Amino acid sequence: MEYNFREIEQKWIKEWRKRDTYKVTEDSSKEKFYALSMFPYPSGAGLHVGHPLGYIASDIYARYKRHQGFNVLHPMGYDSFGLPAEQYAIETGTHPAETTEKNIARYREQLDKLGFNYDWSREVRTSSPEYYKWTQWIFKQIFNSWYNNDTKKTEPISTLIEKFNSNGSYNVNAAQDEEWYKALDLEKFPFFGEYFVGEFTATDWQSMTEEQQQLVLMHYRLTYLADSWVNWCPALGTVLANDEVKDGKSERGGHPVVQKLMRQWSMRISAFAQRLLDDLDTVDWSDSIKEIQRNWIGRSKGASVKFSVAGHGEIIEVFTTRPDTIFGVDFVTLAPEHPLVNVITTADQKADINEYVEAASLKSERDRQSDVKNITGCFTGAYCEHPFTGKQIPIWIGDYVLASYGTGAVMAVPSGDQRDWDFATHFKIDITAIMEDADISEQADASKDKPLMNSDFLNGLKGKKAVNAAISAIMDKDAGRGKVQYRLRDAVFSRQRYWGEPVPVYFKNDIPYLIEDDQLPVTLPPIDEYLPTEDGDPPLARAKKEDWDVFEGDRMELNTMPGWAGSSWYFLRYMDPHNTEEFVSEEKMKYWNQVDLYMGGAEHATGHLLYSRFWTKILCDLGHLSFNEPFKKMINQGMILGRSSFAHRFNWSLDKIKNVELDKTALGAEHFNPVFICSGTKAKLESGEADYNDVMKVILGHYKGQKNYDALMKNLELLKAKNLDSECAFSIQNIHVDINHVDNDAMDVESIKAWKPAVFDSALFLNGSLEVTNGSDVYCDFDVEKMSKSKYNVQTPDDLVEKFGADTLRCYEMFLGPVEQSKPWDTKGINGVHNFLRKLSRLFIDKEGNLMVTDAEPSKDSMKTLHKTIKKVTEDLNRFSWNTVVSGMMIATNELTEQKCHSRAVLEPLTLLLSPYAPHLAEELWEKLGHTESVTTEEWPAFDESHLVESEIHYPVSFNGKMRFKITLPAEFTKEQVEEAVLAYEKTAQYLPDGSPKKMIVVPGRIVNVVV
C-alpha cells in the first residue's frame, strides 16, 4: 500500500524510543550545536497549530546539523509555574501541581506526535523541586553579590566587606540607588549624624553590630529588599512587573492595577544597563528585538545641572541632554509632585500652586501623557540663579514634567525644545535666541548643528564640541556634571502568590538571612487555600511552621519568585539536568556553551530575553559561566492566525412600519426558522445586482404551512395594499461557523446541522441559485483573526496529524512562508504538501508496497536534478529559509517522476535531504533501501558542481531591458560570438528596425540586452 503515514509514523515513534535515537551525550570529538525552542507554559487549552511552528523549524535545523556531523543539543521542557494553574486552584481547590501535571501530559502527548528529535531525558520543569533548588541557589548567589562600577563586574559581597573593613565606604564605587542613605533608618545608626551622606569609615563599619552591617549591606546587594512603588493588582492579590501591565490592566485577566508602596525583593538590573546595551552588538538577533531592548533600557547622555534657588539654601537638580543650550534657559519647570514645590512657593502664589497641584494629582499619569494640546502650568513666585550669568530664572510647575523620570525637574530652553517653546509661548515668557540662523518665531529649533550665540564662551561652537565645552564649564563651576541616565528600572522580584519558587530566605529580627545550601530546596509547603490571608499576607502565610520542610528564624519569606525566575536560566540546566551537586557542571557548560539558535516569539522582547541576559552576566562575572550572553542567534517566529468562516443569515424586519396594525407574531425573521444564503448571493445583494425581494419570495415559498406563515402573508398583503411593502428592512448577519464543517468555503450542511442543532437544524440553506439545498453548494465568507475557541477557528495539530500525518504537517507549516512572518492558517494548501510526500514515496515503492529502487546507472538529468536540489536545500537551510526548501524538494520530486527515476544513487541522497522535514517517512524509506542504522545520523549528501555543467545555455534576449525571446547557444561561446549569433538570429530584425543596435550588453552565461 502506498504512503501509509499512520502506520509509518506510529512505527517510528516506537522505534526511536526503543533505540534511544535522540539521546545526546557530551562528545568532545564532535563539534557541538545548541538548538533551542522557547519552552511553553503548559496551559489547559493544549497546543494549536501556531505553537509548533517554531518547534518544527528548530527541529528541522537540529536534524540538519546532526546530519552534518554536529553533536546537537535539542531539548524541551516546561515553564510550569504560572498564574492559570493557580487561578484554577483558587476556583476549584485543585493543587496547581496536579493541574500542571495533567497539562504537561497533554502537551507531551501532542509533542510526541510531531516527530521532534528532543532528548526527553533532559526535560526540565521549572516547578519541580530538583529544578528550583538551583533557581534558589542562583538567587543566593545574587543576594551575595554587589556590583563594582570600577571593574564593571559583579563581585561577591565578601570583597565589599573587605573594603569596608579596611577603608570604610571610601573608594567603593558600587551600583546603588542614588541617595540610598536617605532610606537608612538613622535611629538605628546613632553614630551617623544628620549630615550623613552615605560615607563611613572602617572604624564605623567595625563598630557596627551585625544587624547594622546587614542593613547597610542590603543597599549594595544585587537583590535587595526595599520599599518600592509597585503595580498592585487587587483582583489577583499580587504585584505585577511593568511588562505584565498593559494599559493599566493586568496582562493576564485584564484586572485593574494600582500603585502601591510595598516591601519587595528587587533585582539590581539597572547596574547592568550599559552592558545590556553594548552587548546587543555581539548577538545576532532581529533589529526589531534589539531596538525594543534599546528603547527599554533607554540610555540618554547629557548632564545634571544644579540651580540654586534664590533666597533659599535649596538646590534644584535637573537632567538635560542638551547642556550646550544652558544659556537659553528661560525658566525651570518642576513636576507638581516635586518635593521643593511646597518649600519655595511664595505666599501670594501659594493658593494658585495648591490648586494646580491638586488638579494635577487628580489626573492619572496616562491622562497627563495623552493630553498634549492643553498646556497647563503655574508660577511658583520663586526664582533660581543661572549658574553662569547669575540671571534670575522663574521657577514654574507643569504637569508635562513627570516626577518619576529623572529628577522631576527640567531646565526649560524654549528656543530649542518644542514643549518648552509651547509652554513659554502660552505663558508669555520671553524666549532667548541662542542659535545663529534659527527661526524660532513659529516653533523651536532642536537642531544641534547650528553655531551658538548669546552663549558667552560657547559662542560659535556647535554639536558635540559645544556639549563638551558646556559640561566642562559646568563642572568647573561645580554646578553639575556629565551624566548618563537610563530608563531601565530595577526589577521587582516578589510575587504574593503560591505557585512559584519559594525565596530561600528567613527573617530574624526582621533582617533577612539565607537558608544554607545543604538545606535547599525550600519546597512549597502545602496550604489549605490558595488565596491571600485576611490580613493581606501572601498565601504562604497560611502554612504553619511544621508545614515547611525548612524553617529558620522567626519566619520564612512569604513571597514567591516571579514567573521569569525559572525561565532566566533553564537553557543552562538542559546541559546537565540531573546534576545534584551543581546547577551545571563546568565541563558540560563549557562544552555546550551558548545557545547557537534560539527560536521563539517576539513577545518576550523585554521580559524573558532581558532577564536571561542579566542573569547570564551575573553568573559569568561570578565565574560560573564562560560566556556573557545566553543566546547567540535568535529567530522570532510569526504568529499563525486563524481563518474564520462565516455563514450568512438572511434577516428581514417589519418593525419600523408605523400606522399599520400588523400581526406581531410575524414581524421579522426571528419568528421563523433561520435562513442562510450563499456568500455569492450576499455580495450580489449588497452590490444591488440582486433584489432582496427575490430571496424573500423563495423563502415564502418554503415557509408555507409553517407556524406564523399565514400571519406573515397577511402582514405583507396589508403593506402591499398601503404601498408600504418597500419598507421591509433586510439585513445579513455573519455568524461564525466551525471551520471543521467547512471545506474550501463550502459548508457541509449536514454536519453543520449536527454541530449546532439549536441554530442550524431547522434552518433553510439557499445555494447560489436560490435553491434550497442540503448539499455542499452554500458558500461562506472568511476573515483572518486570532485563533480562539469563540471564533471556532482553532486548528489543533492533532486533527491534522490524524488526517495527513506529522510529516505532512511539518512540511506544510514550513511551506506556508518565512517563519518570521505572521500568516493566516489555511488548511486548503495542506493537500498539496501531502500529495508531494505521496508522490515522492511513489518514486520508491509501487502501489503494492514493493520497492522499485534499482541499482541502474541514473540518467544525466536525474543527477542534475539531485545535485541542483542538494545545493538548494543546503544553501536555503544555511540561511534559515525553511519554506523554500519544501518547494525545492517538490520540484525535485516532479522532475524525477517525469524522468521515471528509480535509481538508488539518486534516491538515497534524496532521502537524506528529506529527513529533517519528514523524519518518519525518510526513516521508513531508508529502511526499505536496506539500511539498518537510523537515517538521522547519516552524513549529509555532498554537492558536486560537475553535474550542473551545461553544454548549452538558453540566453534570454532583451531589447531595452524587455525580454523578447530566448536563443540557445553553446556554453563556450565568447561575448563576441554571442553578439554575432544574436544579430544573425531571424527574430532579432523584428525588434531592430535600424538594423544595428546602439549597444549590446552580454553577460556570459546569463543574459543579452540589446539597446536600440
Place this chain on the structure above:
RNA sequence: GCGGAUGUGGUGAAAUUGGUAGACACGCUAGACUUAGGAUCUAGUGCCGUGAGGUGUGUGGGUUCGAGUCCCUCCAUCCGCACCA
C-alpha cells in the same frame, strides 16, 4: 511624533551578489480516467486585448544597458516607545 518590520496574481508565496517577475503550492476553468481515493493524468490560468500587442512588484521620481532588488519622496498595515527633558 520617534524607531523597527512589511507591502508582488483570486490565495500562501518565490526571485540569495541589480540580469527571463510570479518558481512551488492552493484555488479556478476545460478535458481524460476510474472499485469514489481527500486519487491520478492532460491543457490553461497576473491584468487588458479575439489577436498582434500592451501593461504589470503600494505611490511618485531618480541612478542604470537593465530595478521587485539601489537612492529619494509619499501612502498603507503591523509592532515597539512616547510630554523621556
